[in-house]
Amino acid sequence: MREMTKGSNVALPTLSEDVGTVIVSLGWVSPTGEGDADVSVLLLDAGGKVRSDGDFYFYNNPVAPDGSVQLLGKTPTEDGNEDRICFDLTAVPPQVERIVVAASRYGGARFGELENVRVRLADAAGESLLRFAIADVDAVSAIIFGELYRRGEEWKFRAVGQGYDSGLAGLATDFGVDIEDDAAEVEAEAASAVEAVEAADPVSGGGQPEPVAPATTAATLEAVPAPRRPDVAEGEPAKRKAAARPRTAKKKVTLPKATRKSLAENESWREARLFPVSVLKSDRDREMRATSVLLSVMAQVPEFGRRLTAAFGAPSGRTETFTEVSLPHGDTPRRPDGVIRVERAGKLWTALVETKTNGNSLKADQVQAYMDIAARRGYEAVITLSNDVALEGSPLVDVKVDGRRKHKVALWHLSWAEVAHQAQMLIRHEGVGNAAHAWLLQELLHYLQHENSGCHGFQNMGAAWVPVRNGIDDETLCQGDPRALEVVESWERLIRQVCLRMGGELGQKVLPVQRAKRGTDPGTRRALLADQLCLDGRLQAELRIEGTPGVLAVSADLRTGKLRTSVEIPAPDQGYPLTWVKRLVRRLAEAPADLHVETLVESETGGPRGTLERLRPEPADLLPRNTATGITGFRLSLFKGMGSTRGNAESGFIRSVDDAVHRFYTSVVVHLDRPAPRRAAAKESVGAG
Numbered sequence: 001m002r003e004m005t006k007g008s009n010v011a012l013p014t015l016s017e018d019v020g021t022v023i024v025s026l027g028w029v030s031p032t033g034e035g036d037a038d039v040s041v042l043l044l045d046a047g048g049k050v051r052s053d054g055d056f057y058f059y060n061n062p063v064a065p066d067g068s069v070q071l072l073g074k075t076p077t078e079d080g081n082e083d084r085i086c087f088d089l090t091a092v093p094p095q096v097e098r099i100v101v102a103a104s105r106y107g108g109a110r111f112g113e114l115e116n117v118r119v120r121l122a123d124a125a126g127e128s129l130l131r132f133a134i135a136d137v138d139a140v141s142a143i144i145f146g147e148l149y150r151r152g153e154e155w156k157f158r159a160v161g162q163g164y165d166s167g168l169a170g171l172a173t174d175f176g177v178d179i180e181d182d183a184a185e186v187e188a189e190a191a192s193a194v195e196a197v198e199a200a201d202p203v204s205g206g207g208q209p210e211p212v213a214p215a216t217t218a219a220t221l222e223a224v225p226a227p228r229r230p231d232v233a234e235g236e237p238a239k240r241k242a243a244a245r246p247r248t249a250k251k252k253v254t255l256p257k258a259t260r261k262s263l264a265e266n267e268s269w270r271e272a273r274l275f276p277v278s279v280l281k282s283d284r285d286r287e288m289r290a291t292s293v294l295l296s297v298m299a300q301v302p303e304f305g306r307r308l309t310a311a312f313g314a315p316s317g318r319t320e321t322f323t324e325v326s327l328p329h330g331d332t333p334r335r336p337d338g339v340i341r342v343e344r345a346g347k348l349w350t351a352l353v354e355t356k357t358n359g360n361s362l363k364a365d366q367v368q369a370y371m372d373i374a375a376r377r378g379y380e381a382v383i384t385l386s387n388d389v390a391l392e393g394s395p396l397v398d399v400k401v402d403g404r405r406k407h408k409v410a411l412w413h414l415s416w417a418e419v420a421h422q423a424q425m426l427i428r429h430e431g432v433g434n435a436a437h438a439w440l441l442q443e444l445l446h447y448l449q450h451e452n453s454g455c456h457g458f459q460n461m462g463a464a465w466v467p468v469r470n471g472i473d474d475e476t477l478c479q480g481d482p483r484a485l486e487v488v489e490s491w492e493r494l495i496r497q498v499c500l501r502m503g504g505e506l507g508q509k510v511l512p513v514q515r516a517k518r519g520t521d522p523g524t525r526r527a528l529l530a531d532q533l534c535l536d537g538r539l540q541a542e543l544r545i546e547g548t549p550g551v552l553a554v555s556a557d558l559r560t561g562k563l564r565t566s567v568e569i570p571a572p573d574q575g576y577p578l579t580w581v582k583r584l585v586r587r588l589a590e591a592p593a594d595l596h597v598e599t600l601v602e603s604e605t606g607g608p609r610g611t612l613e614r615l616r617p618e619p620a621d622l623l624p625r626n627t628a629t630g631i632t633g634f635r636l637s638l639f640k641g642m643g644s645t646r647g648n649a650e651s652g653f654i655r656s657v658d659d660a661v662h663r664f665y666t667s668v669v670v671h672l673d674r675p676a677p678r679r680a681a682a683k684e685s686v687g688a689g
Contacts, residue, residue, distance in 0.1 A: 004132040004146075004159040011156045012148075015130065016123040018380075018408065019155065020090045020347075021313045023072075023122045026103050026145055027082040028114040033513035033542055033551050035114050037103045039083045040168060041069050042175045044098040049176035051095060056177045058168070067306060067316020068092045069099075076496060076512050077392055082120070086310040087148065089155050090345060098149040100175065104142035104168035111163070112138030119145040121157060124313030124349075124380060125410035132159040141167040253438045254431045274440075275447040286357040286454040288323070290447075291337045294385075294419060295321035295353070297444045298340070301437045307422050309342060312351065312381050312412045317344030327352075327373050334369055340383070350379040356386035357416075357454030364397045367411070371399050374409040381410040389415045389458050389493040393522030417457035420448045421500040429507030458497045461490045461653055465646035472537040472558045484530040488539070492526070494654055495541040495554070498661050502545065513542035513551055533558075545665070549672050554661060556642055556653075563656060565664035566637035568600065569672060577631050581622040584634060587671050588612055595668060596637040597622060602630040638664050 002010060012019040026039050043055035050056055057064065062071035068091040072084040085101065092099070101119070111117060118133045132146060140163030147158050164171045264271075275293045280286050298305035299321045306316060322339040338353035352370045356362055362384050370382045388396055390413040399411060426432050427441040448455045464483035471477030477484060495512050503510040514525075533539060537559040543552040548567070555564040572580055581599075588595065597615055599607030599622045607629075608622050615621055624631070640663075643656040 001128045002130040004130050004157075006132075006134075006159055006161045009156050009158040010130060011151070011154050012121075012129070013154050016125075016127065018124045018313075019129075021086065021088050021124040021315050022129075022148075023124075023126070023311075023313060024085045024087065024101055024146075024148075025082040025120045025122070026085075026101070027077065027116065027118050027120065028111075029116040030114055030513075031515070033515060033544060035105075035109065036081075036509075036544070036546075037083075037105045037111070037114070038168070039071060039085060039101070039103045040172070041071070041085060042100040042102070042172070042177070043069070043092070043096045044100060044175060045095050046097050048098070053177055055096075056172055056175075063303075063306075064091075066091050066093070067310075070306065070310045070316075072311050074509060074511055076514065081511055081514075084311070086313070088310075088315045088344075089148070090347075091316050098147050100144055100147045102142060102144045102168075102171055104164075104171065106141075106167070109141065110138065111140050111143055117143070119159075121146075122313075123408075125408040126313060126412065127408065127410075130157065132161070134161045137163055140164055142171045144171070253433070253435050254429065255427050255438055255442060273446060274443040277447060277450045277452040280452050280454075283358050283360060283454070286452075287337060287355050290357050290416075290453060290455050291353065291355045291385075292323050293444060293447055295323060295338050295340065297440055301432060301440055303426055303432045303437065304423065304441060307426065308414070308419070309340065309351075312383060313410060314340075314342045314349050314351070314380075315344040315347075317342045317349075319343075327377070329369055329373055334373060336370055336373075349381075350374075350377075351381035351383050351412075352379060353383050353385060356384075359387050359454075359459050361388070362386055362397045364399065367397045368399045371401070371409055371411060375402070375407055378407055379409065381412055384411070384413045385416070385419075386413075387416055387455070387457050387459055388413075389417065389496045391489060391492055391496075391522065394489055394526075415457060415497070415500075416448060416455040417497045417500045420445060420455075420457070421504040423448070424504030425507065428504070457501075458490075458493045459654060461494070461646035462486055465490070465653070468533075469558050472534075477534050479531045479534045481530075481534065484533050485526060488526050488530045488533060491539045491541070491556075494657060495543070498554075498658060499543060501658070502543075502661065502665065506545070509544075509546040511544050513544050515542075543661070545669070548669055552661070552664065552669065554657065556657065561642055561644075563640050563642045563660045564637055565660050566635055567664075567669060567672070568633055568635045570633040571600075571631045577623055578620060580631070581619045584622075585612070585615055585619045587673070588636075588668070589671075591668050591671060592638065592663075594638070596635075596639070598635040598637070599624065599631055600633040600635055602632055607631070636668055638668065 002015065004010070012022065026037075028035070028037060030036065038059050040056070040058040042050055042057075045051050054061075057069050057071060059071070064070065068088050070086045072086055074081045074083050083103070087099065105111060114137075116133070117137055118131060120128055120131045122128045134143060134145065137143060142164040144160045144162045144164075146160050148155055149158065150156075164174075262271075275289070277289075280289060298308060299319050302319070305319050309319070310316075320341050320343075322341070323337065324335055325339045326333045326335050328334075336352040337355040340351045340353060342349040352374055354362065354367060354370055367382065367384060373379070374382050384396065386396070390396055396413055401409075423441045423445045427438050427445070432438050432441065447453055464486035468477060468481075468483050468487045471481070471483075492512075499510040499512055537557060539556040539558070541554045543554065545552060549569045550567045553564075553566045553568075555566075556562075557564070571577075584597070588597075591612055593611065593613035595612040596609060597612060598609035601607040601624055607624055610621060622634075638660070640656070640660050642660075643653040645652045
């Protein structure tokens with residue numbers, strides 16, 4: 001992998017032969033776990049400007065209609081998160097000379113609060129080709145990380161590292177995007193748009209109202225102000241639409257939040273489903289049905305298929321999928337569970353698919369055989385799909401790659417939880433092209449979540465779970481025990497699945513927080529966590545949920561059998577402590593009575609604490625007796641017993657963690673104050689520019 005310096009450039013074909021599609025990853029580390037940034041992409045013509053506002057891609061406009069740009073979202077890494085963007089360079093319009101890749105912070109935040117700010121570029125096989133670490137970013141709120149640009153028939157990459165004090169709005173304006181700076185008017189439009197969304201029901205019978213873009217919901221309106229329409233002359237009053245995204249974005253269909261009243265005569269009647277599950281009797285039946293259902297929906301719903309295949313380096317194009325394909329391999333033909341083919345400009349991208357359901361493990365010899373077949377036949381990828389969640393630095397299967405072969409084959413893994421997450425995001429929050437596609441995704445999601453499908457996601461803590469719990473209980477578990485490391489890896493898989501499920505339900509980014517030191521590899525980090533488990537008997541994790549005031553912490557105490565979910569919220573900058581605690585108790589009026597509230601103080605000794613039931617009549621009990629003691633914030637916690645078994649049954653540990661996080665968010669976190677909206681940050685940026 002080539003290390004780039006500021007201002008340096010390189011021709012992509014000199015690094016790899018497979019650069020028709022590339023994935024650019026922007027990364028950073030937040031020491032507090034709460035810092036984040038948003039990526040954006042601008043397509044520029046020969047004059048260095050966007051052709052229209054539609055050439056500006058950001059969190060409210062993440063996908064190009066021609067598939068040339070797709071913001072894939074964040075993925076956890078060993079020391080933080082990376083935000084990935086897929087570029088199909090063969091689909092970029094010929095008028096586009098440069099592609100600028102940037103990221104911005106909001107709410108007055110600066111990149112100096114983050115560490116290890118970098119950009120990485122990988123080819124279609126997932127092999128990292130170059131890396132550029134950016135220094136001296138203390139005072140800036142937006143950065144151009146790098147740019148892809150044409151030179152003749154080839155694409156090159158330049159390491160830029162240029163900062164902007166004026167944030168995303170200033171950066172976008174410099175490249176010709178017309179920013180709407182009237183935040184008050186945008187807010188008024190947001191209110192009317194939310195009313196329109198609540199009134200619309202795009203897939204039910206009756207009036208058939210016009211579909212409303214999901215970008216008009218409250219969650220997506222907390223964004224940079226919308227660019228002005230390019231077809232409206234200066235000073236001319238525009239007919240405004242309720243949207244906070246580029247005006248060129250297409251309207252999309254999402255399913256209504258309120259379910260329609262059923263016409264069934266009684267509760268025993270079951271609605272007819274496109275993908276039935278009642279006839280599934282064996283693991284083989286489940287694998288074949290799940291593969292066919294998923295691949296067929298991928299081919300029929302372009303937004304969904306592209307969402308999954310873009311992450312694997314596939315180009316944008318016509319997609320066809322196949323099952324039970326026979327391929328020669330020695331004396332015995334091999335039959336992969338599925339094949340995905342994407343055609344663009346007469347060229348084919350092909351991936352073999354190997355599927356497991358019901359918690360069954362992938363077999364290394366099977367995957368190795370498919371990797372060999374793919375290499376010989378010139379296929380681009382092998383995709384494994386199972387209930388397990390892959391971890392960086394801990395592959396689910398070990399395969400050998402023959403370095404002498406010129407053709408590279410990428411090995412990717414997808415969990416059923418990730419598939420369900422992407423389906424949820426599209427049909428419930430972001431929208432798809434028409435009502436039929438939304439219905440197909442709904443049927444797929446119903447199938448995946450049915451208990452008989454075998455596609456429930458990660459559902460077993462592994463064989464080491466019971467011995468480790470027993471060893472902690474009788475104090476015989478020693479540091480360095482490999483079983484403790486297995487439990488730590490299973491815990492990390494579980495937390496990532498919890499993030500996927502919550503993110504799909506909320507339509508927001510939910511990511512695990514990693515607080516490893518810079519340069520720490522995943523194996524070393526997990527070994528340290530395993531040693532800590534042996535010492536104190538606790539598994540701990542943190543989740544950052546976009547739009548919440550703090551990090552949600554989860555702790556499983558294997559000695560006491562208790563789960564603790566908690567969040568710390570900072571004290572207000574202004575006002576009086578008594579006002580703070582009264583307001584906090586009022587906001588928690590609907591929270592559980594057994595919620596523990598603790599006052600965080602500047603001294604090392606803990607502050608006052610008590611259950612919400614006791615504090616409701618006397619909020620002043622949260623104030624320190626010493627009035628000179630400074631209050632730094634409050635910690636809210638819920639406790640519950642954790643499951644005794646290693647699985648996902650009602651009495652299982654996995655189910656108890658899922659339920660604890662869901663209960664804490666829905667009964668506590670939703671009542672807390674939200675951070676300042678991004679729209680305000682964008683307004684400040686416009687004024688500063």
